[in-house]
Amino acid sequence: MSRCRWWFASPRYNRWVGNVESERVTGASIPDNRSSLARRAVRSFVPGKFRPAVVSLVRPLLYRGNAVHCACCDGDFSRFIPHQGRPYAKCPRCGALERHRLLVSYLRERTDLFAGRLKVLHVAPEWCLQLELRRLSNLDYVSADLDSPLATDHVDLLDLPYSAGSFDVVICNHVLEHVDNDRRALDEIRRVLRADGRAIIMSPIDPASPSTVEGLDVHTPEERRRVYWQRDHLRRYGRDFADRVASRGFSVDTIRYIDQFDATQVQRQGLRRESALFSDDDIFICHCATAA
Ligand SMILES: [Zn+2]
Structure with missing residues (x-):
């Protein structure tokens, strides 16, 4: 089996895909699941110690804008992202909550x-x-x-x-x-x-x-x-x-x-x-x- 095919057949890949599909199904109450997708990807590929830093680089690209402002990282974004059922809670860059x-x-x-x-x-x-x-x-x-x-x-x-x-x-x-x-x-x-x-x-x-x-x-x-x-x-x-x-x-x-x-x-x-x-x-x- 080629390296590529091995990856797509791996439990990790399928668990990740399963999570994504599950969120697509249940995401009706969550107005935006881009952050969840990014989080799943980072969790799958990046060691825990480096995850916050990687997320802070990748996720802001998905939320460029000037509608909201985070006092923690002094960033402006199109919106805050969902967290534990709250639709506008988390900063896309630094993860700060309210x-x-x-x-x-x-x-x-x-x-x-x-x-x-x-x-x-x-x-x-x-x-x-x-x-x-x-x-x-x-x-x-x-x-x-x-x-x-x-x-x-x-x-x-x-x-x-x-x-x-x-x-x-x-x-x-x-x-x-x-x-x-x-x-x-x-x-x-x-x-x-x-x-x-x-x-x-x-x-x-x-x-x-x-x-x-x-x-x-x-x-x-x-x-x-x-x-x-x-x-x-x-x-x-x-x-x-x-x-x-x-x-x-x-x-x-x-x-x-x-x-x-x-x-x-x-x-x-x-x-x-x-x-x-x-x-x-x-x-x-x-x-x-x-x-x-
Ligand atoms: Zn922030």
Whole structure:
């Protein structure tokens, strides 16, 4: 069998084709599946470590235009692309979602992160944020995750290997709802912060629930998705989230930065998650209370 024929007969090729066909069939609710096709292709041919960089080069070619703007990579495109059922969510170049674009705008406009000499710990680093932060020569940047190839350090958030008072800033987005013991994680974050340091935290919040839902008799991924909104979520935070963080020794400011933008800007920059399930508009700035 020739090399070419071997490839077209291979399970990998047929699995990929099968996925593409499946998406064509089910794609009626998704207005644009070009990104999915590109993603399938990259997953098939490119090792995981290099995928974000390759996607950032290839996918923008499919979405040239000026209808939307991504604050993370400063790119203009014809549209944002579908992600987890949301039709206009992800940046074609850097993969930023609504919350990432909102956070970068906030960090750039309202903090000293882009100018101050700071030591930053980025927990569970997102490629789109990491790309921006690693470029900043004023930052001493460290990223940490249990096993992500994007992280410089592979560590357990519940038992960080850093000395007390090591960092000026800890960035922790959409992580706490995934860990067994979020209070222990907050204790660790606070421990590694300097006395005048702060944690910048975002999490999905259920605005309809006054308190956090957790500890239920929920065990399977499907049950967790139904009760906690995602297969790997271990709780569903309610409106008590800021109090919950404050109970671990932080002074918490809840920033509704999205209110700074009018409806046209929100739409063009893709800042609000189109989901009836939960809100992730709030940015929680958590100061070590001892600094007060
Ligand atoms: Zn982008």
